[in-house]
Amino acid sequence: MIGQFSGILKRKGAFFGMWTACFCEVKDSEFIIYKSKENPIIERKIEICSQTVAVPIQNHPKKFKIESPDEQALLLQAESEDNVMEWILAIKSQSIKDHTTTMDDFIIYSVLGRGFYGKVMLCQKKGGKELYAIKSIHKARLVKAHKVHTAFRERNVLLKIKHPFIVSLSFAFQSLTKFYLGLEYVPGGELFRYLQKRGPLTIKEARFYAGEIGLALSHLHSQGVIYRDLKPENVLLDEEGHIKLTDFGLAKDTVNDSTTNTFCGTAEYLAPEIIRKEDYSFAIDWWSYGCLVYEMCFGQTPFYDNNKSRIFTRIEVESPYFPPNADPVIIDFVSQFLIKDPAERKTFDQIKDHRFWNHLDFNALLNKQIKPEFVPIVDDKRIPDNFDTQFTIETPCDSLATPPNSIKSNQFYGFSFAGDLASMNDTHQPPISPLLT
Known part of the structure; x- marks a missing residue:
């Protein structure tokens, strides 16, 4: 059985705003405040459920707050930033019951x-x-x-x-x-590994992967989730050659906030609004999508440089370079996603009638009725x-x-x-x- 967590915290009073020391405990899906460790009179209990939020206070690394349905928010102070993280982890961990798997x-x-x-x-x-x-x-x-x-x-x-x-x-x-x-x-491994071996894809093959990835991203967005880490390393191939998006450690659920401003992701796929440290939303995923389609078609990302600072500068101010022999249909398609202004940037659903798709049946694609060109060998x-x-x-x-x-x-x-x-x-x-x- 997973044990409990306890220690001394300071809490902010509701009326006079004074900070007073108290003994706190996370136990049996409850956050409990006692007058002191020596005098264990319960002063307050907060039931911890899946809707309970425990977050650090911005610009105050030793402070955090707890919010739970039908409860007044609680502001607390720990002895260190690491201790704040330990408390938050202990509180979050109460949301689903444990089992005995090892x-x-x-x-x-x-x-x-x-x-x-x-x-x-x-x-x-x-x-x-x-x-x-x-x-x-x-x-x-x-x-x-x-x-x-x-x-x-x-x-x-x-x-x-x-x-x-x-x-x-x-x-x-x-x-x-x-x-x-x-x-x-x-079992088919990463799309990244396949691209390394294969090099630039044909438009037919790029269309197939772009379609499946676009359907997956659109579904995430429909559920309020910003992916924030689209890159070929996070696209897996199953044994039939269809894609699976993976790695959701950076994903953002926008149920409570429609925008965010966290600087995260992989440099070559970052949207300009992230680099500018502006609030952003789902449009950042469509920028990364444009970068990935470009990479599938041309063998490298559109703003590549061996210096990260120069990558950021190119993303902010330069237009993507296209090879002289590039297919105009691909150029136009990719360019719709690499528009600097997120308000003008296209989404997958807005561009389903583009010539790039060549009348692709998206329902058939979703139901895996269209067979991929490449099928991984899985003995x-x-x-x-x-x-x-x-x-x-x-x-x-x-x-x-x-x-x-x-x-x-x-x-x-x-x-x-x-x-x-x-x-x-x-x-x-x-x-x-x-x-x-």
Whole structure:
């Protein structure tokens, strides 16, 4: 059972605005305030549910607030910025009940990818048939980088979104030191790797991938989600050659805010409004989409430079360069998405009648009735031949890790999500996909 989290905080009084010390505890889906540790009289309780919000206060790194339905907002101050992140993580973790799943329940076949916060492993439930891409995320690294929200954001977006061209979440669980996301395993590898081998695509092949990616992005937007990290590394190919978007650590759910201003993403695909640090919305994804279609057609991104600062300058002030022999239809199509002004930039739905599509049947595409030109070779799904050998040659194991500072027990109650975990031993489901970040 995941334990509780407690400590000394200061809270701001509702009437006179004075800060007073109190002993607080996260326990059994409640945030409890006591008069003191020595005098455990309960002064206030806040029920923690899926709508509860715990966020740091901008420009005040030691302060955070808790908001929950039918409750007055609570403003608190911790001893350090790291301690703020620990409290927020503990509160967020209460939103979904825990289960008893551990990595000991899985056979680990291979490492598929690795990033700063963890890695992705190809796994199979012991006694089961299906393969999963399990992403492990170090809690201590999230706390240190003040990124505790990313694991929950990723989980929550994936729980919300269901689409044939978006990777699905099957389950989630945690240990003292890590979060684990059990993702659909997509054995065809990254579109990035295919483009590296293949080079520029034919317009027919680019049209196919652009169509499936566009349908996936449009669905995300219809659900209020800004993707914010479209790039070929985050587009996977299934065993039939269809795409799956993955990696939702940067995704933004706009249910409460229609715009945001966080500077995030990958340099070559950033929209100019992000670089200018302006408020932005869904239009940034269509800029990245234009960059990706350009890359599929011409072999590199439209504003490429080996210097990041020059990339940003080119994105802000230059028009994209097109080769002299470029197809005018492709030039016109891509240019609609690379308009500097987001208000003038086209969306996928606005441009479905463009000549680039050549009367493509989008309903047939959505239902996977149009066959891709390229079908990845998958002889044995347990052998990830379509992934980078830099990772697949690693010893397949779940490494030891250090818990976040000041954590004495497995306190992040609630991250877990069972999904179809109980039925994994005896059912056959579609193959599933990794999250490579």
